[in-house]
Amino acid sequence: MSDKSPLEADVAKLIVQTLNLKIDPMQIQPEQPLFREGLGLDSIDALELSLAISQSYGYQIRSDDPEAVATFASLRSLCKLIEKNRTK
Amino acid sequence: MNTVALLGPCHPDRALAWQNGHPITYRRFLSEVATLAAQLPEKPTVINLADDRYRFLVGLAAALVRGQTTLLPPSRAPRALVQIAREYRNSYCLADGQEAIEGLPTCHIPHCEWGAAPNAPNAEVPQIPVDHTAVVAFTSGSTGSPRPHRKTWGSLVAVARSTGARLGLTASHPMTVVATVPHQHMYGLETTIMLPIQHGMALYAGRPLFPQDVQSALTEVPSPRVLVTTPLHIRACVAACMPLPQVECILSATAPLPVSLAKRAETLFQSDVYEVYGFTEAGSVATRRTVAGETWHVLDGITLHQESGRCSLRAPYLPESISFPDLVSLRGPHRFVLHGRGADVVNIGGHRVSFSDLNQKLNEIDGVQDGVFFLPDETGSSVTRLIAFVVAPGNSAEHILSALRTVIDPVFLPRPLHVVPTLPRNETGKLTRDALLGLLRELHGQDRHGT
Numbered sequence: 001m002s003d004k005s006p007l008e009a010d011v012a013k014l015i016v017q018t019l020n021l022k023i024d025p026m027q028i029q030p031e032q033p034l035f036r037e038g039l040g041l042d043s044i045d046a047l048e049l050s051l052a053i054s055q056s057y058g059y060q061i062r063s064d065d066p067e068a069v070a071t072f073a074s075l076r077s078l079c080k081l082i083e084k085n086r087t088k
Numbered sequence: 089m090n091t092v093a094l095l096g097p098c099h100p101d102r103a104l105a106w107q108n109g110h111p112i113t114y115r116r117f118l119s120e121v122a123t124l125a126a127q128l129p130e131k132p133t134v135i136n137l138a139d140d141r142y143r144f145l146v147g148l149a150a151a152l153v154r155g156q157t158t159l160l161p162p163s164r165a166p167r168a169l170v171q172i173a174r175e176y177r178n179s180y181c182l183a184d185g186q187e188a189i190e191g192l193p194t195c196h197i198p199h200c201e202w203g204a205a206p207n208a209p210n211a212e213v214p215q216i217p218v219d220h221t222a223v224v225a226f227t228s229g230s231t232g233s234p235r236p237h238r239k240t241w242g243s244l245v246a247v248a249r250s251t252g253a254r255l256g257l258t259a260s261h262p263m264t265v266v267a268t269v270p271h272q273h274m275y276g277l278e279t280t281i282m283l284p285i286q287h288g289m290a291l292y293a294g295r296p297l298f299p300q301d302v303q304s305a306l307t308e309v310p311s312p313r314v315l316v317t318t319p320l321h322i323r324a325c326v327a328a329c330m331p332l333p334q335v336e337c338i339l340s341a342t343a344p345l346p347v348s349l350a351k352r353a354e355t356l357f358q359s360d361v362y363e364v365y366g367f368t369e370a371g372s373v374a375t376r377r378t379v380a381g382e383t384w385h386v387l388d389g390i391t392l393h394q395e396s397g398r399c400s401l402r403a404p405y406l407p408e409s410i411s412f413p414d415l416v417s418l419r420g421p422h423r424f425v426l427h428g429r430g431a432d433v434v435n436i437g438g439h440r441v442s443f444s445d446l447n448q449k450l451n452e453i454d455g456v457q458d459g460v461f462f463l464p465d466e467t468g469s470s471v472t473r474l475i476a477f478v479v480a481p482g483n484s485a486e487h488i489l490s491a492l493r494t495v496i497d498p499v500f501l502p503r504p505l506h507v508v509p510t511l512p513r514n515e516t517g518k519l520t521r522d523a524l525l526g527l528l529r530e531l532h533g534q535d536r537h538g539t
Contacts (some may be wrong), residue, residue, distance in 0.1 A: 020473075022504045040489070042498045043297060044437040044471055047324050049297045054328060062300035 008079045032077040041064040058087030091215035097259035098288035105142035106309045107293040118211035124150035133157045138184040142293035143197045147182040153214045162226040163497035201271035218242030227368045243405035247371045248282035250387035259288035265311040266292040267316035275341045279316045299328035299429045312336040319345045336360045342438025350378035370410045391421045436499045453491045455483040462524045
């Protein structure tokens with residue numbers, strides 16, 4: 001069962017495709033940490049993912065944005081920022 | 089005693105660093121180094137974990153003034169730090185945040201004051217003995233414990249000077265270095281710490297990650313600027329098509345930069361893109377302008393040799409001749425062409441490690457009976473990650489991964505880790521690449537059939 005919003009479901013797919021993760025996007029829980037203990041992503045992934053997000057949603061992630069500290073905390077927090085800043 | 093000054097020619101009231109948009113002058117730096125040096129504990133070795141590049145430099149310089157050696161652990165993985173701490177028991181940790189290493193006392197690098205420090209005393213530039221071991225860098229040894237490589241102050245200065253000469257840096261035309269690479273490994277230390285302080289340059293204290301970060305970091309510092317980075321970040325900036333402020337030159341290292349990417353970067357950023365080739369054992373060795381051809385030109389002072397079938401290099405500041413870890417062919421004593429990695433070496437996003445080290449760490453995990461790391465065929469532009477096959481009855485992949493996470497750098501964590509009943513070892517016990525590729529295909533086939 002998934003309680004994801006449509007955007008969360010799309011971004012989960014984008015994460016799995018971009019990073020070539022061998023998991024089902026449905027398995028990514030909205031509140032699960034993306035880095036370390038969660039999906040185990042690292043800064044190389046963050047960079048790859050930021051590119052895919054800017055190409056799909058026109059949102060350029062930056063780390064000195066005070067809100068962005070939590071950007072990659074979880075799928076949900078990432079999607080909130082995309083929703084707020086997207087241009088496409 | 090033969091000494092070389094901590095700083096090259098510089099103006100005391102010029103900026104050495106830019107932190108949050110504020111300049112910190114050379115004069116203030118010297119005063120902060122003197123203050124911190126007086127507070128450091130009486131110990132021979134220090135692990136400097138500072139994230140802020142300027143505060144790292146203050147810690148490094150204070151340790152040099154006190155005759156101490158800074159250890160550069162091969163990774164920030166907790167177990168890797170504890171392992172170094174165990175081997176160098178009489179160490180302490182320098183930190184600019186909450187970092188700490190289990191079992192070591194911590195000394196805090198204070199926040200610095202911004203501005204020109206007009207009242208700071210006209211501190212003398214410290215002289216450091218050339219044969220003092222300034223830092224010890226580590227590579228992952230094949231035995232599982234990190235192998236130390238001592239770097240004398242004289243050797244660090246020599247590499248900084250020869251790199252500066254190659255890039256045409258002069259103290260009368262000081263540039264500011266903005267870097268996306270960490271300062272706690274040799275490439276970062278050489279290009280973002282030693283190069284600036286030996287040429288009266290300035291450094292940006294932060295470490296931008298995303299293209300937007302790189303753009304705002306470059307905007308924050310005055311021109312002329314140097315961007316020290318990696319192919320990964322260059323690719324991200326090119327893909328983002330983001331206009332960058334004028335950059336005099338871009339340095340790239342840690343992984344090969346594709347010529348097509350270098351061309352696009354030169355056009356987009358209106359700047360020459362140079363690659364630096366080096367490895368921990370020797371430091372920076374050679375440079376090339378990627379679009380100008382495949383040949384690498386060694387830094388002044390280095391000579392190349394062919395010895396019993398192996399290519400090696402010598403330099404006046406290296407105690408002995410050092411073999412290349414990669415496959416190279418020589419084009420005379422000062423030029424070479426790079427063909428690829430040595431068989432046991434793997435490089436992921438600029439982090440280099442040996443397969444034997446990774447395999448040993450995997451096989452040391454409780455419950456693992458047999459296990460092997462494996463790099464599938466690389467596919468195009470994105471970073472190819474390692475895969476692991478593990479025989480560990482009764483253990484889940486998650487359990488083994490969480491144990492691995494404490495002992496290896498996260499970039500080497502396998503994606504995915506397959507728990508399998510047996511490994512396809514041949515009659516002599518060897519695992520061939522073909523057999524591993526076959527096992528991978530078998531597993532993928534099962535995935536497709538939904539089992």
